Amino acid sequence: MTAFFQNLGLPFEGAWLLSTIIGILVIALPLMLAVAMIIYADRKIWAAMALRRGPNVVGPFGLLQSFADGAKVFLQETIIPSAANRTLFLIAPIITFTVALIAWAVIPFQVGVVVANINVGLLYILAISSLGVYGVVLSGWASNSKYPFYSAIRASAQMISYEVSIGFILVCVVLWAGSFNLTAIVESQRGYYGFLNGNGFNPLLFPMAIMFLISAMAETGRAPFDLTEAESELVAGYQTEYSSMAFALFWLGEYANVILMCGLNAILFWGGYLPPFDWAPLYLVPGIIWFLAKILFFFFVFSWVKATVPRYRYDQLMRLGWKIFLPTSLFFVFLVSGFLMLTRYGGAQ
């Protein structure tokens, strides 16, 4: 796209800036729409599993429910508690929202359809997702209220714990693909057994795919790991003191993060924009359709788990992260690298 604007007579810098801004808008605006619709989908799935109807009043089948909620929240007054730290109180939701958006910069939707095709794409995702905890911690502290503070403490411990095992799981995938670049990782998943696309079909990586799915739920604070906003204990967790747009930014950021984690599941283990079978007619469907279909599938799994699994107790959450996931993922790092050493890199010399 930079070349296109340069042909129109712009200098390189101007063309680069313009094409980057357009690229960002092309991802961010549909993402916001997707978040609105996915909140609706989440409520509908959850309702169906509880034999309820879910949102069904605003628009046909209640499709416009999220927009009505958005308009309502937008028109509300922003209440800032008098004891709160004003600046940080308002910065916290902005951090959550921004962090949820900027991670999408390196996600490939198709070969070459990516805002920033950088070499360290996966590390960038790890770095950005490790920033997400600041929104929660700051909101908890700045609210100057006990329940948000408890929630912030829980959130930071939880996110740091699960990041460790996510890191090791990613190392397994990176070892197999031989690259940190997300497009290269997707391309490396072609043709398992001659007809399947996806690392998840590899018996060495399949357990990692399951663990990544569970860790992703813990990392985004979704049920059954939603200890940060456990309503029976902490009112609404770190969002307790928030109202209006500040609250909406948390909400949007959380769901954008959930979609991102679903997308990462698809990219790392289930072939991203590749069709599930390595069969020529399937490639006629554009890659972005496959990618979105996989994201929707994983989102359904997330909602399914949310509707059916009870919340973990906090000490058991920590036990799962440190005593089960961490040793298992570490073991698989050894296993995968040992296997690759024997087969791909010519054995011990």
Added chain:
Amino acid sequence: MIHVLAFYLFAILVVSSGALTILSRNPVHSVLWLIMAFFNAAGLMVLLGAEFIAMLLVIVYVGAVAVLFLFVVMMLDIDFAELRAGFVNYLPFGLLIAFVLLAEIVLGIGLWSAGPIELAQRAAPVNPELSNIQAIGGLLYTRYIFLFEAAGIVLLVAMIGAIVLTHRARGGVRGQNVAKQNRRRPQDAVHNVNQPVGQGVEL
């Protein structure tokens, strides 16, 4: 052009947030400015072409170290007046450290302009074709393998030391044995008693 703009943006932000780290009254704000400084330093490293180091800086320092730091500072109950009263007492010491650091910077710049720094190249010539990660990995796991492993052992010892110092066996804690709980079956836990009327239960 964009590079130059980005450099000055990051550089100004690093320096100013570094200054604000020292100047702000509230320790939590200080930590947040420090995080800002880390983040912009990562931006500077990206501009240098050291994207791997930049990402590691964000993951390790911003994502883990600073979170724990922020955590500790948030939980502390700090008396600001007392903190400020100690300022004059520490002033000579602070000035001494500042002087040493300044001297080091001046020396460093002087040596830099004295000639090209060839030492690093002689010790470990870098192949310009390799990517960041491959170059660092190649050096860390071949030439500097013993130093690297030694650093790991030092960290392990530090971790064990911290656990030994803080761990104490407390009485009266009922630990949870999850495997034992999972092995438990209804017939182990529940049994029917044919209870005659008017007598106590024998369990």
